[in-house]
Amino acid sequence: MASNIGMMDSAYFVGRNELLSWINARLQLNLSRIEEAASGAVQCQMMDMTYPGTVPMHKVNFDARTEYDMIQNYKVLQDVFNKLKIDKHIEVNRLVKGRPLDNLEFLQWLKRYCDSVNGGIMNENYNPVERRSKVCKERGVKASQKNSKSLQTNNAQNPVSGDKLNIPKMSGTKQKPSAVAIESDCSEEIQALSNEITELKVSVDLLEKERDYYFAKLRDIEILCQAPELEHIPMVVAVKKVLYASDEESALAEAQQIIAANQ
Numbered sequence: 001m002a003s004n005i006g007m008m009d010s011a012y013f014v015g016r017n018e019l020l021s022w023i024n025a026r027l028q029l030n031l032s033r034i035e036e037a038a039s040g041a042v043q044c045q046m047m048d049m050t051y052p053g054t055v056p057m058h059k060v061n062f063d064a065r066t067e068y069d070m071i072q073n074y075k076v077l078q079d080v081f082n083k084l085k086i087d088k089h090i091e092v093n094r095l096v097k098g099r100p101l102d103n104l105e106f107l108q109w110l111k112r113y114c115d116s117v118n119g120g121i122m123n124e125n126y127n128p129v130e131r132r133s134k135v136c137k138e139r140g141v142k143a144s145q146k147n148s149k150s151l152q153t154n155n156a157q158n159p160v161s162g163d164k165l166n167i168p169k170m171s172g173t174k175q176k177p178s179a180v181a182i183e184s185d186c187s188e189e190i191q192a193l194s195n196e197i198t199e200l201k202v203s204v205d206l207l208e209k210e211r212d213y214y215f216a217k218l219r220d221i222e223i224l225c226q227a228p229e230l231e232h233i234p235m236v237v238a239v240k241k242v243l244y245a246s247d248e249e250s251a252l253a254e255a256q257q258i259i260a261a262n263q
Contacts, residue, residue, distance in 0.1 A: 011112030012105065019107050027128040034107065038098040039064040040073030043110055047080055049126050050114050055080050057135045070096040086113070101212050218243065234262035 016034050023031055027045055031037060041062045048055035056076060064070045074092045081088050088109070094102040114120065222243060225236045238255035245251035 035098045067096045
């Protein structure tokens, strides 16, 4: 089913407001932006609701904030896709960046897929809030047990008390001038690198906005070209030829021939 959902499917014309309403209604959440679903936890629970018992929800981290934690959620989701033989590759590196367009497209696909299972009818016996609470509680208990075991291991490996440790005492608080100079140089270098990172982030944001702008324009043109009353006009046929050309070829010459042949 997933392999049949192409970029021109009606699924990709679903707006963000409709998607957010769908997610909030099904999972009893209160998301206001598409990017809030970038951690992958929402997608995992949506599949858990569609196929109860298939998703190992104890592995899903609803409090994921770092890219590492988010990637773990998407690994769980990809494993579920593979188990259910869903032919869908997840662009994890793009989604964890929280980019609106990438997350919008993935959620559009997910809604289309979930709606195709059992006619999109919700599982009345599924309680999303209770399910999340249970998962978070289990993760909390496991984390507590893990920390406890780690502490016990450290105590067993280091039985010597602080009084018996052979730690040389520092005489006075005098600091060598060379150490101060090194610290100053490091601070300046760190500040310079931080400024460079900030500039790069601004550049990336501008490039992404420009990309999204031109992508939206191309989508508008594509929608116009699909209108029944226009799609057979030579100029429209030529434009579609250019739009759908692969990266390895240039369709400009062929498009120009189509226009010239109908003048």
